[in-house]
Structure formats: structure tokens, C-alpha cells
Amino acid sequence: MLLLVFLAGPILWAFHASFTNAALTGRNARSPAWVGLENYARLFADPVLPLSLGLTVLFVGGSAILGQNILGLSIAVLMRRASRSVSAVVGTAVVAAWVLPEIVAAFAAYAYFSRDGTLNQLLAGLGVGQPDWLYSFPMVAIILANVWRGTAFSMLVYRAALDDVPGEVTEAAVMDGAGGWQRLAYVTLPMIRGSIATNLMLVTLQTLAVFTLIWVMTAGGPSNASTTLPVLAYQEAFKFGDIGYGTAVASVLILIGVVFGAAYIRLLRDPKP
Amino acid sequence: MTTAARARRTRRPAAHGYRSVAQQRARIPADAALLLIGVSFVLPLLWLLLASLDSGAGHQTRLPEELSLANFSAIMTTGLLFQPLWNSLVLSAGTAAVTLVAAVLAAYPLSRYQSRFNRPFMYTILFGTCLPITAIMVPVYGLFVQLRLLDSMPATIFFLATTALPMAIWMTKNFMDAVPVSLEEAAWVDGASGLTALRTIVLPLMRQGLGVVFIFVFIQAWGNFFVPFVLLLSEARQPAAVSIFSFFGQHGAVAYGQLAAFSILYSLPVLALYVIVAKGAGSSFAMSGAVKG
DSSP, rough: OOOIIIHHHHOOOOOHHHBBBOSSHHHHHSOOOOOOTTTHHHHHHHHHHHHHHHHHHIIIIIIIIIIIHHHHHHHHHHHHHHHHHHHHHHHHHHHHHHOOOOHHHHHHHHHHHHTTTTHHHHHHHHTTOOOOOOOOHHHHHHHHHHHHHHHHHHHHHHHHEEEEOOOHHHHHHHHHTTHHHHHHHHHHHHHTHHHHHHHHHHHHHHTTTHHHHHHHHHHTTTTTTOOHHHHHHHHIIISOOHHHHHHHHHHHHHHHHHHHHHHHHHHSOOOOO | OOOOHHHHHHHHHTTTOOOOOOHHHHHHHHHHHHHHHHHHHHHHHHHHHHHHTTTTTTOOOOOOOSSOOOHHHHHHSSIIIIIHHHHHHHHHHHHHHHHHHHHHHHHHHHOOOOOHHHHHHHHHHHHHHHHHHHHHHHHHHHHHHHHTTTTTTTHHHHHHHHHHHHHHHHHHHHHHSSSSSSHHHHHHHHTHHHHHHHOOOEEEEEEHHHHHHHHHHHHHHHHHHHHHHHOOOOGGOHHHHHHHHHHHHHSSSSHHHHHHHHHHHHHHHHHHHHHHHHHHHHSSSHHHHHHHH
């Protein structure tokens, strides 16, 4: 029941509201009028939407699919080779960034990437140039920050998956003279195919919804250079007081989530060979 | 290593893979690579720690000229620290409690009675875990405006509970499946109703699992920034996450040391809870259990 009221309700209301000109203030706040597809027409004519969609794809692709996924897998694979104490310490460090409340992680990342922050201190030590990351390369900064924050999830999933790979199989590969890379590519990775798919899906959906990190670090700026869809929806609805329009943006985001979610369920339903 | 020991090693089933000489050699680069990753993960956190002890802190990571607790004492005021933390506690504990009750009631029939609705229902729940909550927030705000529920603690608790519910039901059901049914059947024979059996037999047996679910939801609610940020307006009701943001966001780049100190105090409970869960139930229990189903 709760689920119905609070999850389905807003979604239905969302689609309804996106057809109205509801606003935070003024005449339209109390009695929204039905404006049909006007919001969507405006949305698709808005030059910010393709930009924002592109940035969202870039953010999810760079941060989730490439960054967190590959780094998480690498850490998990390395952990099986490294000595116990090292993996324990590093595992703790990675998980710590993930367990911290999002607002704290966002502030830490903000300080790290700011003009006189830790990253530029390091670069100065190496004698390389020190750009102002949050202004010149905001996307690079938030993608890296989100990789830092979210990799732990992939790492945990892959560690569990690698532990399930039976030792006999890898041993047989060793007997056949397969090297480390060959073992990984031809034996281990195909065996954890299911986990890889699941993890990709979940991480994508989590990254799609990231708001706080971006909001604290760049607030979507400078001049929309890091406005992903959640940030755009928030800005339209609360900064410019146009709930209907913001909801239209949110509806687009929900639809993307629904597509990915449905794909994920299909994956789970298919009996894994 | 003696020969006997070496023989024991090779006879042992290869739980940790096959330890050949080549693998021993591969260990050093693997260690080095891992340490490098670990260091890059620790650096941003290091700033937090050092800045909180440095009365003149900026963005830089540096050793404080003198270690001082001035930042901590500066924020130890009711309005700044204790009220928001108390709000966070009420919000998180309330959310976890509501979620737990709802999850148990939902998971019990799912776990005990075979009906043809079970599978679709479970998939719907899973689907619910997938939706980007951020996307729902704008319409939820609109809904709250319509229902006149804005700035109300109970309503926010219910909404947070709802967003946590799919995952909680999923976990609760997995824990419940581990409790053997035969005990309940004995209770039913003795004339106990379903709910009585649930209360007196099943729940005590899955105490640990319930604790895990509770803590899991609590951690999520404690760290949540966006939901209270949108739904709670008055300062007196805002949890710590929001008050950090509004305090330091509005006053511009000032007291980084205080910000860091506040962040640390605010993060400690969650870190402690996480350690409790991780110690009690193996490392990747929640994730693998939730993901594998």
C-alpha cells in the first residue's frame, strides 16, 4: 500500500503535472491549468535538453560504465593476488568513501578539486600545470569524484563473484599453460558474465540519479557545463519555479530509468547458462 | 618452510586459487598497484581529517601548524550541531522502524505462501529499487504541496521509508527464507494464528537479520541529503545533512575547518554502524544477497 501511494502516486502525478503549467508561485501555483504537450514541446525545443542529455550520457558512461565498473573489477582481481593485509587496508579505504554520507563526500571532493586543493598540490609537486578543475573541466571533476565515491559497490559485487569461481577451473587453465591475462580473459570473465551484467545495470541506475555530488561541486555550472538531467529538473522546478517543466524533465529521466530497470529484470529472468 | 608444510599446502584444496611460484612473484606488483589505488582513495578523506584539526584550514591538505580542537568546540552549539543531529536521528530511526514493520509484513506472506502473484510481485519490487529517486523528487514535491504535507516530519519519514522499502523487503525475505517452516507448522497445530507465529517464533529467530535491515535503512536515511532538502523547509526540522549544506553554502568559503569537524562528527555514527554490520555478517553480505536474490 505504502509503495503504491508514495511511488506510483508521484509517478502518475508526474506525468499529469508535466502536462500542466504548475508553478511554485503566482496564479498557477494554486490552480494549474491543463496545457497539454506544451511543456514537452518547449522541452524538446530547448537547447539545454540535448546538452543535458549528452552530459548525462557522458557522466554515466565515464563514471559508471567505464570508471566504477572497470576500477572495481581491477581492484577485485588485484585483491586475489595481493597479500592479505594490503587488500584489507585498501578495501577499507575504498569502502570508506562509499559509506560516508553523500554530502560529506561531496564537500571532500569539492575541496580536493578546487583551485588550491589537494589535486593541484600534487600536480604542482610533479611540475605540471594546475587548471581550475571545477571551472575549466567540471565534467572531469565530477566523473572522477563519482568514481571515487561509488567504486566500492562494484568492488564488493565482483569480490563476491570472483569468490564463487571454482578454483579447479582456474587450476585447469594453469595446467594448460594459460598466463594470467589469458586466464582472466578466457576463464574468469566469461564465468562471472552474469555479475558483470547485473553490476553494470545497477551502477548505471545509481549514477543516473546522482544529484548531491554535482550540486555541491559545481551546481551544474559554469553556465550549464555540468547540468545532468537530475540537476536540470531541480533547477527548473525550484530555482525557476516551473514545476510543470521540471516535472517534464523528471519524466524523461524516469523513462530512462524504466527502460534500464526493465532490461535489468529481463536479465535476471533469463536463466543464466 | 619445511617440506611437510609445503606438502600440506599443496594438498589443501585450492580455495585461494593456485599459489605457484609465478603467483608469488605476481604479488609484489599487485600489492603496489593496490596501494596506489588505496592512496588515491584516501587523499580526499585525509583533507577532511587534517582540516578538522587545523584552525586555519583551507582547501589544501597540509599538516596543521598546531593541532587544535578549536573547530570542534566552535560548532558544539545546540543550534548548529545538536538540533540537526537530533533531527537526523529522529528521521533515520523513524524511517528504519516504519520500513522494518512494513517490510516484515510484506515479506512474511511472500516467504511463506506460494501464490502465483509472488514472482511478479518480487520483480515489481526489484523494479522499484531501480528507479532513480532523484527523478521522483520534483513530482513528489508537487504532490506534497497538493496534500499540504510540506515541512512535516512524519510525512518525510513515510516517504523515506517508501523509498527504502523495496530493498528492505528483498533483504527481509531472504533472511526469512532461512528460518525453517516446520517450527511454525508446529505452532499452527497448537492453534496459533499466522501473526502470533510470526511474532513469537519467526521474528526472534531472525533477530540478526532484522538488525541488519534496520541498520541498512538507517544508514541510508542518515546520509540522505536530497529528500529532506526538498521536503523540509524550516531550519528547526532540518537534519544534519541539510544544515551542513545551508550553513556552509550560504556563508561562502569560510570556515573549512569547522565544516570538516562537523562532517566528521556527522559521519561517525554511520561509520560505526557499518563496522558493526560488516563485522557481524561478513563483508559483502548485503550487496551480494541483494543482488543475487
